[in-house]
Amino acid sequence: MQISLDYTNMMADAIGAEYGVSDDELAALSSRTAEIHAQICQSREQGELPFFDLPEESEMLAEVQVLAAELRQSFENIIVLGIGGSALGTAAVMRALSLTHNLQGSEQRPGAPRLFVLDNVDPDGFSAHLALCHPAKTCFLVVSKSGATVETSCQFLLARQWVETAVGTQNFQDHFVLITDPENGVLRALAQQHGYRSCTIPPGVGGRFSVLTPVGLLPLACAGVDIAALMQGAADFAKKVCHGDLMTNPAYLNATLQYLAYQKGLKISVMMPYSDRLRDIADWFRQLWAESLGKRYGLNGQELFVGPTPINALGTTDQHSQVQLYMEGPVDKVVTFIAVDRFANDLKMSKYDAAPQLDYLSGHSMAELIGVELLATTAALTRNHRPNCTLRVSEVSPESVGALLYLFEVQTLFAGYLFEVNPLDQPGVEEGKQFTYALMGREGFEEKGREYASIQSRSKPRLLDC
């Protein structure tokens, strides 16, 4: 398994000096990189960045494998209840490694249950998925670090009622695994006092860095993904991104290129895999990048707002949707392509006599075409002075996906240091949560309810009914 980063078209000699990065700019950041790396090492030593060491947690892996084997024996459906970091990694890896898993007629791995990731509180979506499953054959993995996530709490209450109605008050707990903090929160209390099985999210690992904990590993293992290989891929790749040399550490280098582009006014960062399997890796990354770097801070009494806006796209599909804008719209984007060298399948086109206009395709394969289209799009963007780079993986496998996850996590952490924000918190979502509690009538949030009312009353309502 190999990964390469081609950043030719990020540089000034390829796309011009206005938006291109120069060698001098990179060189100027190399000592800063070494400093940040030293800080990261120190934080790791102090136990503040445990996500780095997850791929080596063989005991955690073994425990998950045992539990997953048990669940696979007992259930036909595994339903993840979780949102944000509790859901996105699982969904992304599942798609990468088992593309049509839940579809009728698909060649499921032997004995693997279906896996649904329900990450919303839409009653139509929730009901439609429950309707596919028999409660006696269904296990819910309830994922919330704090145990207090309102969406997950709602899902859990409803799923519990649904299962209890079907299997009775004695056994419904067997249909749940609670994945949460080792000590705190309502889910942990339930596990301790009411006979639910549970898994632990290691302390200090935030939601968006948790895919390589039971949060992601348990559901993936249930569905038949080789989580040992996933972890091994991350562990092997860790060696390549845990040193302080800017020009040879792909995580640091990619973060730095993105940072420099942002400084030049390119505040939108597109990630565009040319691979159906890798599509949702870009969606998982969207949370990682947005929530880690999108931050407000005060500097000399002035309020500053920073953070690149991540966008997920899919090649070739979005060539017919977004590329017009990337090519001719405002110069405010960096595109990171993800290329795949070898697909598991390929299909060769043969000549069709009735359509000589299509002869130019005969003898070529679909894998060739998708590869060529990526090169063509790259060239066209470059000629239009639009910065772009390409991450290339030799193939989509548990190992390469594990490596990508690790790469992007380290890249995001490092970018946090460059942008001088805390990449591990998310203070900006707090107020919305509190308004939600207030509007749900939760005790203790009455003041927030009054604030909500005052925001509403402040401005003239503008409503167009049609």
Add this chain to the structure above:
Amino acid sequence: MQISLDYTNMMADAIGAEYGVSDDELAALSSRTAEIHAQICQSREQGELPFFDLPEESEMLAEVQVLAAELRQSFENIIVLGIGGSALGTAAVMRALSLTHNLQGSEQRPGAPRLFVLDNVDPDGFSAHLALCHPAKTCFLVVSKSGATVETSCQFLLARQWVETAVGTQNFQDHFVLITDPENGVLRALAQQHGYRSCTIPPGVGGRFSVLTPVGLLPLACAGVDIAALMQGAADFAKKVCHGDLMTNPAYLNATLQYLAYQKGLKISVMMPYSDRLRDIADWFRQLWAESLGKRYGLNGQELFVGPTPINALGTTDQHSQVQLYMEGPVDKVVTFIAVDRFANDLKMSKYDAAPQLDYLSGHSMAELIGVELLATTAALTRNHRPNCTLRVSEVSPESVGALLYLFEVQTLFAGYLFEVNPLDQPGVEEGKQFTYALMGREGFEEKGREYASIQSRSKPRLLDC
């Protein structure tokens, strides 16, 4: 069916003068609106904007219904081969009206085949979907206006081989319907000379405005969607968006608000439905908005690049992924929420004695929660001076989805006039196509091949292998 637009939080009195729109700014654009409306009317009269009249094309609708009934009798799988505008509308409406249609155990509409929309040339994705289907029971709808789309040509050649191998050279044509231009292109020639069934994409209707032609209607009808109601919803709503009064035409007003926000530096436009069903309407809109408005033009010898960047998000899900950035990141976004008043299902939470911490939820329903979260997010954004507006539909139905499609199409057209770009072309994707042809060795593109090589040779390669 009702739709309303609440734009309170777009206005200066709600979010402040820096990013908020004033009544004066709206008033100043009202005569411009009337002028543009007159131009649109004139173009319609000259037959240049036929998408406006699609909902009234009862003959087209009837023909599609007859063909769909026939295909539903004969096939268990309908596979759309198409990309961009040939795929996005179908996928969006299908998700809105038949959320879990293809999943094992789902309550499919009686007699409705599964529907797959394959909009990429990834050999793994393509193969995985073919593996779900038996060729004898599968019909492909090949959608390409020009007939020349390279991705669709590739898919078609491979699907043809696959079916021919299974059913023989005599009958394979019966497994295809070609949806294309009435006169030109290779698909039309095949229909005329080689016995394929076909449908016509009305001349002058571009890909991204084609969902209410056989492009979208045929696959949707095959899968059991009530396309007559979809068209009726669009037809009824047409009355509300085809007049020139800015303040009461929701399509014009919404376009104008977006345009004014863009002028204030808010160049990113987020669409965030709080509805699993409407999720991909935002994805369909992403093409419409990006490809129609993202344009380069010369003005007084200077090159200008315009166009808002659309982003699709999903509530509540992306509250735990993107909202941190929307709340505290750069002030460069407008968020358009889509709210649903009544869900088809609802689920009420009851008290769970073992978890008193969750008592605040008991007695409430999931629909209440998703509604409250939208209000909470709206209030938090507004307090942070972040512009946002809410489109509210009474329910998700064929009628309301038809209305939304029509609303957004008219809004996009009108926005094109405001931004002074041609919303109907996409010149920026041409170069990438030509590079693709060159790299595939197509005759006549040798010069383009040399250009490609010269772009590659111009800059120093920068490759980090790991």
